[in-house]
Amino acid sequence: KNQVEQSPQSLIILEGKNCTLQCNYTVSPFSNLRWYKQDTGRGPVSLTIMTFSENTKSNGRYTATLDADTKQSSLHITASQLSDSASYICVVSDDDYKLSFGAGTTVTVRA
Amino acid sequence: DTGVSQDPRHKITKRGQNVTFRCDPISEHNRLYWYRQTLGQGPEFLTYFQNEAQLEKSRLLSDRFSAERPKGSFSTLEIQRTEQGDSAMYLCASSPRDRSPYEQYFGPGTRLTVT
Numbered sequence: 124k125n126q127v128e129q130s131p132q133s134l135i136i137l138e139g140k141n142c143t144l145q146c147n148y149t150v151s152p153f154s155n156l157r158w159y160k161q162d163t164g165r166g167p168v169s170l171t172i173m174t175f176s177e178n179t180k181s182n183g184r185y186t187a188t189l190d191a192d193t194k195q196s197s198l199h200i201t202a203s204q205l206s207d208s209a210s211y212i213c214v215v216s217d218d219d220y221k222l223s224f225g226a227g228t229t230v231t232v233r234a
Numbered sequence: 235d236t237g238v239s240q241d242p243r244h245k246i247t248k249r250g251q252n253v254t255f256r257c258d259p260i261s262e263h264n265r266l267y268w269y270r271q272t273l274g275q276g277p278e279f280l281t282y283f284q285n286e287a288q289l290e291k292s293r294l295l296s297d298r299f300s301a302e303r304p305k306g307s308f309s310t311l312e313i314q315r316t317e318q319g320d321s322a323m324y325l326c327a328s329s330p331r332d333r334s335p336y337e338q339y340f341g342p343g344t345r346l347t348v349t
Contacts, residue, residue: 127276164342164343165342165343166238166325166327166340166341166342166343167277167325167340168340169337169338169339172337212276212277214276220265220267220282220336220338222277222279224275224276224278225276226276227274227275227276
C-alpha cells in the first residue's frame with residue numbers, strides 16, 4: 124500500500140525561528156511530490172511540486188528538498204511568521220492525478 | 235475567476251437524510267476531483283472526472299455516494315441515507331488540461347456534520 128508518513132505530528136515555534144518538517148514515502152512508481160499548506164477549515168494550497176529530477180525548490184520562505192533514492196522530503200520554513208500557523212501536508216503522486224496524502228504536520232507559530 | 239468554489243460551506247443533517255454538495259471548478263479546468271478529509275488526517279481520494287466522464291471511483295465511494303458532472307463544468311456529490319461516519323470535510327479540486335504534473339487547486343471544502 125502506498126504510504127506517506129510525516130513527522131513531527133505537531134510543533135510549536137517562536138516567531139522568527141526556522142523549522143523543518145519531514146516526509147517519508149513508499150509510493151511507487153513515483154511521479155512527483157508536493158507540499159500543501161492547509162489553514163484550519165480551508166482547502167489545501169500548493170507550496171511546491173517536485174519531480175524525480177528536482178532535489179530542491181523554493182517558494183518564498185518555504186524550501187522543499189527531495190531525495191528520491193531514500194524516498195525522503197523535507198520542508199524548511201525560514202523566519203517563521205504568525206501566518207505560517209497551519210497544517211503542512213506532504214503529497215506524493217504515482218501518476219498524473221492519483222495523490223497519496225500524509226496526515227500533515229500542524230505548525231503553531233507563537234509571538 | 236477567483237478559484238474553486240464549493241457550496242454549501244457547512245451542512246448539518248440528521249442521520250438518514252440525503253445531502254448534495256456542489257463544486258464549481260476554475261474555468262476551463264477539465265479535470266475535477268472529490269476528496270474526503272476527516273479530522274487530523276490528510277484528504278482521501280473519492281472520484282475523478284475528466285470533462286463529463288467519471289474515470290475513477292475509490293472503493294471509499296459506497297453505493298450511497300454518487301457524483302456527477304453533467305456538462306463537464308460544475309459537479310455534484312450526493313450522499314444518500316447519511317450515517318454519522320460520513321461526517322467529514324468534502325474537498326473538491328480541479329486541474330487544467332494538458333499541463334503536467336497536473337497541479338490541483340482545491341476549494342474551501344464543505345464540512346458535513348451528521349447528527
